Structure formats: structure tokens, C-alpha cells
Amino acid sequence: MADFPQIHAAWQRRRALVREQRLDAWRLVHGAADGMEGLSVDDYRGRYLITVEAEAWLEDRAGLEAALAEVQEELRPAFAPKFYWVANLPKQRGALPGEEIDRFEVVEDASRFEVHLGEGPHTGLFLDQRENRREVCKLAKGRRCLNLFCHTGAFTVAALQGGASEAVSVDLSKNYLAWLERNLELNELEDRPHRSVASDAAAYLERAARGGEVFDLVILDPPTFGRGKGSTFSTIRDYGRLLAACLQILSPSGRILACLNTRKVAAEEFRDFLKEAAKTARRKVLRRPAPPPDFPETAGAPGALKAYWIA
The missing domain is CATH 3.40.50.150 (Vaccinia Virus protein VP39)
Structure with a gap:
């Protein structure tokens, strides 16, 4: 993750949490708190919701996706990651072209929830x-x-x-x-x-x-x-x-x-x-x-x- 070492660091900080709680849905990157101001990344069972609030993060989408794929390789090696981009910019808001809409279930503790990826910033679960x-x-x-x-x-x-x-x-x-x-x-x-x-x-x-x-x-x-x-x-x-x-x-x-x-x-x-x-x-x-x-x-x-x- 030479191009985006912050992602590797963010994963290292959350690895124990995700594994101990067996989280299906969690936040990998939380903006400035993870050294990536204007960017958040949420993982929903290998589908990554990438929300950008600074245009600079759109300049190397492929590189960012590659860094996230490395996390996926360690977390779920049998599942190919999917990437859903959402812009929250002054002149651009909403889902960006990419993966087809995906609707599936995630588990949180003893509860199951239906979530939607590809329809915009809201997935159905905060x-x-x-x-x-x-x-x-x-x-x-x-x-x-x-x-x-x-x-x-x-x-x-x-x-x-x-x-x-x-x-x-x-x-x-x-x-x-x-x-x-x-x-x-x-x-x-x-x-x-x-x-x-x-x-x-x-x-x-x-x-x-x-x-x-x-x-x-x-x-x-x-x-x-x-x-x-x-x-x-x-x-x-x-x-x-x-x-x-x-x-x-x-x-x-x-x-x-x-x-x-x-x-x-x-x-x-x-x-x-x-x-x-x-x-x-x-x-x-x-x-x-x-x-x-x-x-x-x-x-x-x-x-x-x-x-x-x-x-």
C-alpha cells in the first residue's frame, strides 16, 4: 500500500475490532481522524462505499481501489471487492458511475439488516x-x-x-x-x-x-x-x-x-x-x-x- 499508506494504518488500527466482533459492516477510513481528510470508506461485506468530500481523492481512483483490495485480500480472500463511489462535493453530489446496484444482508451482533449499495450515500444502516x-x-x-x-x-x-x-x-x-x-x-x-x-x-x-x-x-x-x-x-x-x-x-x-x-x-x-x-x-x-x-x-x-x- 505504498501509494496509500494511511489505508494500511487505518486497517491496522481496526483489525482486532473487526475480527473480535466479527463485523460485517464497519468504517475503514474516517476522514481526518485517519489522516485522509475528505474521504470516508465503509466496508459492507467486501463492498466498499467510498465517499469523497474533496476532489483530490478522485484523481487516482484505481490506486485507492488497489489499496482497498489489499485489505480485502487479507480479510476475505475468496471474495472479489466491489467499489461504490459517492461524491459529496459543492458541484457534484450522489453516486458516481461504477458497479451495479447490490442489495444484500449484513449481520450485526444477533441482528440482520438489508442494505443497498449503489443507490447513493445511504445504505439503509448507519x-x-x-x-x-x-x-x-x-x-x-x-x-x-x-x-x-x-x-x-x-x-x-x-x-x-x-x-x-x-x-x-x-x-x-x-x-x-x-x-x-x-x-x-x-x-x-x-x-x-x-x-x-x-x-x-x-x-x-x-x-x-x-x-x-x-x-x-x-x-x-x-x-x-x-x-x-x-x-x-x-x-x-x-x-x-x-x-x-x-x-x-x-x-x-x-x-x-x-x-x-x-x-x-x-x-x-x-x-x-x-x-x-x-x-x-x-x-x-x-x-x-x-x-x-x-x-x-x-x-x-x-x-x-x-x-x-x-x-
């Missing part, structure tokens, strides 16, 4: 939430769980795997809710107490409060920006009212996993915001979970994901 899914699984037993902006339902799977008494999953996208149902089937959870609700999150929370519904575990993980029927959603603008509504339907011993995924807000700023909101509701912010080891943070390269538990 790898940086792995440790939070594990925590939800540990906390879920006997609890009624609400998963807002549920996407493809990874947190719902985690809650039901952990023994949640019921899970309610809310998302505007019927496509994502159908994907969630497939994930439940993959894990033989389709007969567990669960409801999928195609709704705007704020509207659902209003209905839940009017109906006297109470939840013991709430996952609030909105997208940075969304568009629904006749309205738009902005995390920075609308997070406060969503959090207040979640606190209103939280049981006395309940917990909220509050997530924010943007580099525009520092972790400390988000924490202080949550503390003020929690104080008003006589709750408290517990802690910020550590990111997965394959998503290292440094002072000069803070992560986009911020997550805190509120109780």
Missing part, C-alpha cells in the same frame, strides 16, 4: 449508531419503545431483540417503512408487538399526547433536513419542539436517546441545549455515549453524530 443500537437492545426489556424518524428500523429491531413490550416506528416514507418490515422478517420479529406509522413525527407526537400515550424508551434521530406534505423540517430549527413533545409522553422512569447529525453544531452546544430542555421538564442529561472505535474523534476532527441519553 454504522456510527452501532453502539447506540446495542445500548437500546440492553435497555429495551419490558419497555414500550417509540422510534421517531425510524428510517429502515434498525433501532426498532434492536428494541424488539432486547425484549421491548411494544415498539412503534414512525416515518413519513412508506418505502422506509416497507424496508423496516423486511428487516423485521429477516430477524423473525414480524409477530412481535409492533406498529409502523406513516406520519410526520411532530403530528404523531401531538396525537400521542392527546391520546394519553406513554413510552418508556424514545429514539429521536431526525435527518438534518426533510420535506413532507406541505411542510419542511430542519433539525436546527425544529429540534426543540420535537424534544419537548417527546418529554411530554415519556414515562417517569423513561429514557430518550437524543441524536443530532450535523457538523454545524458542536457536541458541547448540543449538550447545553439538551440540559436546558431537560431541566424545564425536571429531567437530566445523563451522558454522551462513546462513538464506535472505527469512528474515532479528535480535537481537529469531531464527529458529525452527537447523541445523549436523557432520563
Whole structure:
């Protein structure tokens, strides 16, 4: 890996993690934290999602792929790697020409998830939430769980795997809710107490409060920006009212996993915001979970994901 020694170094730092946890899906390169600012590489069972935020990384695609193939040779010698490039540049966004779309399953601990490569930056599974899914699984037993902006339902799977008494999953996208149902089937959870609700999150929370519904575990993980029927959603603008509504339907011993995924807000700023909101509701912010080891943070390269538990 003479041309890209940083990739070799990144693999050396993660080799034990990947092998000990038998990870199917994990991050090999995490931008500046691995000495490769503007580049991230995720491995999904030998299919590599390469996201570039600096044009320089497009100058030697073949060389970069060759370096990744060397990792693949050690990790999965019987499987030829595939490479899926995504641009996140000012004048170019989305999937770049290359491999055909691939849809397959990955395993995380005891759970199976359907993922898609070749359709853009989103695969159906957010790898940086792995440790939070594990925590939800540990906390879920006997609890009624609400998963807002549920996407493809990874947190719902985690809650039901952990023994949640019921899970309610809310998302505007019927496509994502159908994907969630497939994930439940993959894990033989389709007969567990669960409801999928195609709704705007704020509207659902209003209905839940009017109906006297109470939840013991709430996952609030909105997208940075969304568009629904006749309205738009902005995390920075609308997070406060969503959090207040979640606190209103939280049981006395309940917990909220509050997530924010943007580099525009520092972790400390988000924490202080949550503390003020929690104080008003006589709750408290517990802690910020550590990111997965394959998503290292440094002072000069803070992560986009911020997550805190509120109780």
C-alpha cells in the first residue's frame, strides 16, 4: 500500500475490532481522524462505499481501489471487492458511475439488516449508531419503545431483540417503512408487538399526547433536513419542539436517546441545549455515549453524530 499508506494504518488500527466482533459492516477510513481528510470508506461485506468530500481523492481512483483490495485480500480472500463511489462535493453530489446496484444482508451482533449499495450515500444502516443500537437492545426489556424518524428500523429491531413490550416506528416514507418490515422478517420479529406509522413525527407526537400515550424508551434521530406534505423540517430549527413533545409522553422512569447529525453544531452546544430542555421538564442529561472505535474523534476532527441519553 505504498501509494496509500494511511489505508494500511487505518486497517491496522481496526483489525482486532473487526475480527473480535466479527463485523460485517464497519468504517475503514474516517476522514481526518485517519489522516485522509475528505474521504470516508465503509466496508459492507467486501463492498466498499467510498465517499469523497474533496476532489483530490478522485484523481487516482484505481490506486485507492488497489489499496482497498489489499485489505480485502487479507480479510476475505475468496471474495472479489466491489467499489461504490459517492461524491459529496459543492458541484457534484450522489453516486458516481461504477458497479451495479447490490442489495444484500449484513449481520450485526444477533441482528440482520438489508442494505443497498449503489443507490447513493445511504445504505439503509448507519454504522456510527452501532453502539447506540446495542445500548437500546440492553435497555429495551419490558419497555414500550417509540422510534421517531425510524428510517429502515434498525433501532426498532434492536428494541424488539432486547425484549421491548411494544415498539412503534414512525416515518413519513412508506418505502422506509416497507424496508423496516423486511428487516423485521429477516430477524423473525414480524409477530412481535409492533406498529409502523406513516406520519410526520411532530403530528404523531401531538396525537400521542392527546391520546394519553406513554413510552418508556424514545429514539429521536431526525435527518438534518426533510420535506413532507406541505411542510419542511430542519433539525436546527425544529429540534426543540420535537424534544419537548417527546418529554411530554415519556414515562417517569423513561429514557430518550437524543441524536443530532450535523457538523454545524458542536457536541458541547448540543449538550447545553439538551440540559436546558431537560431541566424545564425536571429531567437530566445523563451522558454522551462513546462513538464506535472505527469512528474515532479528535480535537481537529469531531464527529458529525452527537447523541445523549436523557432520563
